């Protein structure tokens with residue numbers, strides 16, 4: 001990787017030692033730090049990265065610099081990734097994380113960049129208030145710009161999620177235990193994001209996208225897992241077998257996490 005010019009960010013003493021043994025002396029690396037706050041989309045702990053398995057503690061910076069140096073590496077950046085789907089009401093916690101990052105970055109003598117990770121774009125319910133870009137940029141300006149180095153970011157979901165839509169065909173419409181169920185010809189293995197992270201998606205009937213909802217449906221996938229549910233109690237117009245539904249967003253944590261569970265195979269991807 002290093003010979004191809006890839007810049008790695010590492011977050012364990014072990015990785016520093018092992019990477020240093022593989023690459024030429026003087027290879028630059030970044031250090032990842034724990035943001036120290038636990039925020040992400042909703043109350044889902046899978047969406048927050050702070051105080052979990054990632055990153056050095058601030059107090060470990062000096063030791064990490066020493067280990068990197070004796071492994072022949074040059075630390076040139078400090079990184080943190082706070083969480084997924086950050087909301088506006090997390091602004092205070094995000095500010096704390098940036099303050100921490102600025103503090104630790106100042107301990108790195110050859111600092112050329114700080115990397116603030118991702119986390120943007122969390123609007124999945126109409127009521128969601130994703131972190132406003134102006135709040136984000138103001139916090140960066142206030143706490144990180146004074147360092148006078150490059151500010152890098154990794155906003156994956158923000159860019160990729162809305163770019164993908166999964167089209168499925170309804171093969172079953174049936175009442176079961178007092179609920180209306182829709183079965184479709186694709187399951188969570190095609191796009192694990194909603195089931196894995198509990199992320200709500202939109203279900204749009206393709207032929208009548210603006211028709212008034214008349215019923216609440218559970219929309220289920222075709223995999224033999226009880227959590228293979230695309231949406232619960234979702235308001236839709238009258239749905240019939242053979243209808244096509246658009247499930248969105250489907251552009252992030254979808255194809256790259258897909259599996260062949262139940263040997264259902266993969267979808268055809270069409271780039272428009």
Ligand SMILES: Cc1ncc(COP(=O)(O)O)c(C=O)c1O
Pocket residue numbers: 081083084085117118119120154155156157158
């Ligand atoms: C280190 C790191 N950076 C960036 C991202 C992408 O974050 P997002 O897609 O929420 O912007 C992730 C996602 O897990 C990550 O682990």
